Amino acid sequence: MAANWYPIVDANTCINCNTCLDFCVHxxxxxxxxxxxxxxxxxxxxxxxxxxxxxxxxxxTYFGDD
Ligand code: SF4
Ligand code: SF4
Structure with missing residues (x-):
């Protein structure tokens, strides 16, 4: 588990389809x-x-992704 790696959602690009939310089991x-x-x-x-x-x-994108 990682506090140095997590997703960042660009609210301007997101269409709020919730595909990511449904996909992630964590x-x-x-x-x-x-x-x-x-x-x-x-x-x-x-x-x-x-x-x-x-x-x-x-x-x-991801926090922690350089
Ligand atoms: S999967 Fe859908 S809800 Fe999730 S970030 Fe992409 S556009 Fe937004
Ligand atoms: S699917 Fe879940 S565990 Fe994998 S990057 Fe997305 S939020 Fe993190």
Whole structure:
């Protein structure tokens, strides 16, 4: 589990489809008004890119990704 690696959702690009939220089994996200909120960044799996790969709008990047 990683506090130095977690998703950042670009609310301007996100279409709030919740695909990322439905995909992640670690409870990192919760539904939000205009985009999912990252409520549990410490539960994100270091170097996992699962949610960004299935995001239809390339709205997800990662804190810790240089
Ligand atoms: S990167 Fe992986 S563990 Fe982290 S929020 Fe996305 S799907 Fe979940
Ligand atoms: S999968 Fe991408 S577009 Fe859909 S809610 Fe998540 S960040 Fe937004």
């Amino acid at each position: 409870g990192v996200y919760k539904a939000g008004e205009s985009a999912p909120e990252v409520v549990n960044p410490g539960a994100c799996v270091e170097f996992c890119r699962g949610c960004s790969k299935i995001c239809p709008n390339e709205a997800i």
